[in-house]
Amino acid sequence: MEETTSTSAAGNGIVVVGASMGGMRAAEAARKAGYQGPITVIGDEPHMPYNRPPLSKEALAGRPDPAALIFRVPRAAQDVNWRLGTTVTAADLTARTVTLDTGEVLPWEGLVVATGLRPRRLPLPGPAAGRYVIRTLADAQELHEQLEPGRRLVVIGAGFIGCELAATARKLGVSVDVVAPEPVPMQRPLGDLLGQALQQRHEAAGVRFHLGVLPVAFGGSAEDPDAVGSVSLSDGTVLPADLVVEAVGCATNVEWLEGNGLDLSDGVRCDNHLRVEGRPEVVACGDVAKFPNLLFDDIPRRVEHWTMVTDTAKRAGSTLGRHLAGNGEAEDVFAPVPSFWSDQYDIRIQSFGAVGLGTEDIRVLEGSPDTDVVVGYHRDGELVGVVMVGFGGKHAQYRTLISTVGQGAVPVRPTAPEPV
Amino acid sequence: MKFTVDMKKCQDHGQCVYSAPTLFALDDLGKLTFREETDGLYESEEVDESLRDDLEEAADVCPMQAIEVLD
Numbered sequence: 001m002e003e004t005t006s007t008s009a010a011g012n013g014i015v016v017v018g019a020s021m022g023g024m025r026a027a028e029a030a031r032k033a034g035y036q037g038p039i040t041v042i043g044d045e046p047h048m049p050y051n052r053p054p055l056s057k058e059a060l061a062g063r064p065d066p067a068a069l070i071f072r073v074p075r076a077a078q079d080v081n082w083r084l085g086t087t088v089t090a091a092d093l094t095a096r097t098v099t100l101d102t103g104e105v106l107p108w109e110g111l112v113v114a115t116g117l118r119p120r121r122l123p124l125p126g127p128a129a130g131r132y133v134i135r136t137l138a139d140a141q142e143l144h145e146q147l148e149p150g151r152r153l154v155v156i157g158a159g160f161i162g163c164e165l166a167a168t169a170r171k172l173g174v175s176v177d178v179v180a181p182e183p184v185p186m187q188r189p190l191g192d193l194l195g196q197a198l199q200q201r202h203e204a205a206g207v208r209f210h211l212g213v214l215p216v217a218f219g220g221s222a223e224d225p226d227a228v229g230s231v232s233l234s235d236g237t238v239l240p241a242d243l244v245v246e247a248v249g250c251a252t253n254v255e256w257l258e259g260n261g262l263d264l265s266d267g268v269r270c271d272n273h274l275r276v277e278g279r280p281e282v283v284a285c286g287d288v289a290k291f292p293n294l295l296f297d298d299i300p301r302r303v304e305h306w307t308m309v310t311d312t313a314k315r316a317g318s319t320l321g322r323h324l325a326g327n328g329e330a331e332d333v334f335a336p337v338p339s340f341w342s343d344q345y346d347i348r349i350q351s352f353g354a355v356g357l358g359t360e361d362i363r364v365l366e367g368s369p370d371t372d373v374v375v376g377y378h379r380d381g382e383l384v385g386v387v388m389v390g391f392g393g394k395h396a397q398y399r400t401l402i403s404t405v406g407q408g409a410v411p412v413r414p415t416a417p418e419p420v
Numbered sequence: 421m422k423f424t425v426d427m428k429k430c431q432d433h434g435q436c437v438y439s440a441p442t443l444f445a446l447d448d449l450g451k452l453t454f455r456e457e458t459d460g461l462y463e464s465e466e467v468d469e470s471l472r473d474d475l476e477e478a479a480d481v482c483p484m485q486a487i488e489v490l491d
Binding site: 054074337339391393 | 438485
């Protein structure tokens with residue numbers, strides 16, 4: 001074997017922690033970048049990597065089917081060793097090892113952090129049974145069994161997941177109440193204008209919103225005091241409930257990296273090559289990676305968009321594969337166009353750019369919020385993001401507009417303090 | 421190399437168009453143009469090897485995973 005910069009660990013292979021889409025794509029990218037050593041992908045779920053977005057949408061409406069959601073393993077990743085149903089409990093970035101829940105210690109010469117997120121749970125008193133979250137295939141399978149016509153669902157949280165779930169449940173004939181502290185659903189990701197417009201469409205479909213209030217306790221049901229029967233709100237309202245879904249955002253899965261001196265306050269901090277705090281042999285990707293997107297500026301941020309998982313995984317896997325194969329680092333800058341979508345009823349919401357950077361200056365660019373609309377989000381007068389309801393024929397045009405925000409390569413703004 | 425698109429899965433997200441603009445296109449209504457040919461399984465002509473990266477990228481980023489690359 002040729003000598004590389006990490007001779008002592010050479011031959012120990014790459015360990016990818018997290019066996020979802022990001023882990024798989026990072027493994028593939030490391031191979032494509034010329035890495036020849038063994039690659040092991042470790043994940044705590046029993047399934048091969050699968051597609052998560054349908055879990056709050058069409059897959060939840062029918063019975064969630066693993067076969068329909070599991071990805072084809074790419075050609076370049078056919079020789080990857082999969083360790084499924086296995087949890088990594090610790091990592092030592094100096095000794096270059098990970099420790100598994102079996103007690104086994106695996107050495108590595110390269111590490112990919114792809115552990116993603118887990119749903120937050122509400123620390124509220126009351127029974128635990130009848131309370132659900134939605135992140136994994138198992139979550140969706142469990143929840144699907146509960147979504148029968150006429151049952152009373154209380155969704156806590158009015159973000160995309162909460163609202164998609166409300167729409168799916170209404171289509172199934174479930175009674176739906178949505179509870180959230182913000183005054184407008186989807187306010188943080190979309191702003192007031194579109195949030196209010198979408199609220200009206202939900203209300204027309206029969207969803208009842210309880211906004212500007214917090215849940216304070218769960219009550220037991222008359223038949224079974226150990227199962228949820230109601231949700232008490234901060235304004236004194238008591239909502240009857242046969243089941244509750246907590247859709248109140250996610251926490252990063254980073255505890256296994258503690259003890260290595262990393263800043264883990266909001267995922268793992270990466271450079272533009274997705275190297276973790278400058279370490280050439282440790283990269284991160286997906287929802288857990290906090291990185292600077294030079295399309296907008298050089299401030300590291302986490303991005304919880306499905307399309308960004310593949311973008312960051314390819315960058316991270318390539319960075320690591322090139323380094324370990326002695327091929328140096330990529331010369332291009334990483335400036336992907338962020339993109340997300342949401343399906344609620346027959347409405348497709350499609351976004352390009354960094355909407356969150358421009359919610360202080362929102363303008364209607366085309367159409368009307370009551371029907372089909374294109375909304376622009378601006379920072380210092382510059383368009384940084386768009387959200388479209390309808391206007392399918394114009395997606396490409398607006399995406400192109402966003403992709404030229406920073407001329408695709410050059411940071412458009414100097415470093416500024418992180419907004420609070 | 422060829423590819424297929426399962427038009428029953430496809431929901432016209434258009435991500436394939438951004439990855440492989442020479443192989444995929446949306447019409448004026450934002451629908452994938454292959455829809456005009458079939459509502460079942462679209463099968464492409466032979467694709468030049470030079471477009472492999474673009475095509476694999478398109479298959480990867482399809483939110484519905486409707487595109488399959490056939491070697």
